[in-house]
Amino acid sequence: DVKVTQSSRYLVKRTGEKVFLECVQDMDHENMFWYRQDPGLGLRLIYFSYDVKMKEKGDIPEGYSVSREKKERFSLILESASTNQTSMYLCATRQGRSYEQYFGPGTRLTVT
Amino acid sequence: DQQVKQNSPSLSVQEGRISILNCDYTNSMFDYFLWYKKYPAEGPTFLISISSIKDKNEDGRFTVFLNKSAKHLSLHIVPSQPGDSAVYFCAASALVYGNKLVFGAGTILRVKS
Numbered sequence: 001d002v003k004v005t006q007s008s009r010y011l012v013k014r015t016g017e018k019v020f021l022e023c024v025q026d027m028d029h030e031n032m033f034w035y036r037q038d039p040g041l042g043l044r045l046i047y048f049s050y051d052v053k054m055k056e057k058g059d060i061p062e063g064y065s066v067s068r069e070k071k072e073r074f075s076l077i078l079e080s081a082s083t084n085q086t087s088m089y090l091c092a093t094r095q096g097r098s099y100e101q102y103f104g105p106g107t108r109l110t111v112t
Numbered sequence: 113d114q115q116v117k118q119n120s121p122s123l124s125v126q127e128g129r130i131s132i133l134n135c136d137y138t139n140s141m142f143d144y145f146l147w148y149k150k151y152p153a154e155g156p157t158f159l160i161s162i163s164s165i166k167d168k169n170e171d172g173r174f175t176v177f178l179n180k181s182a183k184h185l186s187l188h189i190v191p192s193q194p195g196d197s198a199v200y201f202c203a204a205s206a207l208v209y210g211n212k213l214v215f216g217a218g219t220i221l222r223v224k225s
Contacts, residue, residue: 094211
């Protein structure tokens, strides 16, 4: 059973703060993803990584960066949080070239 | 420009009846389609999928139909149960794009008992 955990379920930060969201998986999957979910927009891909220290931009990378120093851990960084980054953030993993992704429980981030 | 569209934001169905959730896509390169289910405060969980070489896939109460010529797929839930109340996301993928998933906006299903 794949387990994907995210460091916080709920987070409240102030505008301009640096925010770290962490994701850890225990299934040795090569690929990890960060999405944000907003009403009416579905899930949008921010960044993904297919290997340690490798990263690729998704569809909405602006204002975000990522770090993958270990295979099991993928961090999303908001360099200077803004109110329009208030959202549900979801981490996912995927084995190799398969299609199915496994999601963590999500972090509800509010930026005030 | 949304490549995957779920045009019904919500759907309400009586328990025991059929729920039909629809999804349209625009990119003919998509070769695999998935449905995910999401409860509040939880991450999406995989429900069922279909390859573009098939037109139907069934798993218990859930059936996905694919009409490639119309670029349309649908998820049928029969019979619907109150526990099926959730947000359903359609997702599409293509080998040429590294199997990344492109999601629709989601449809909120409410099953009334």
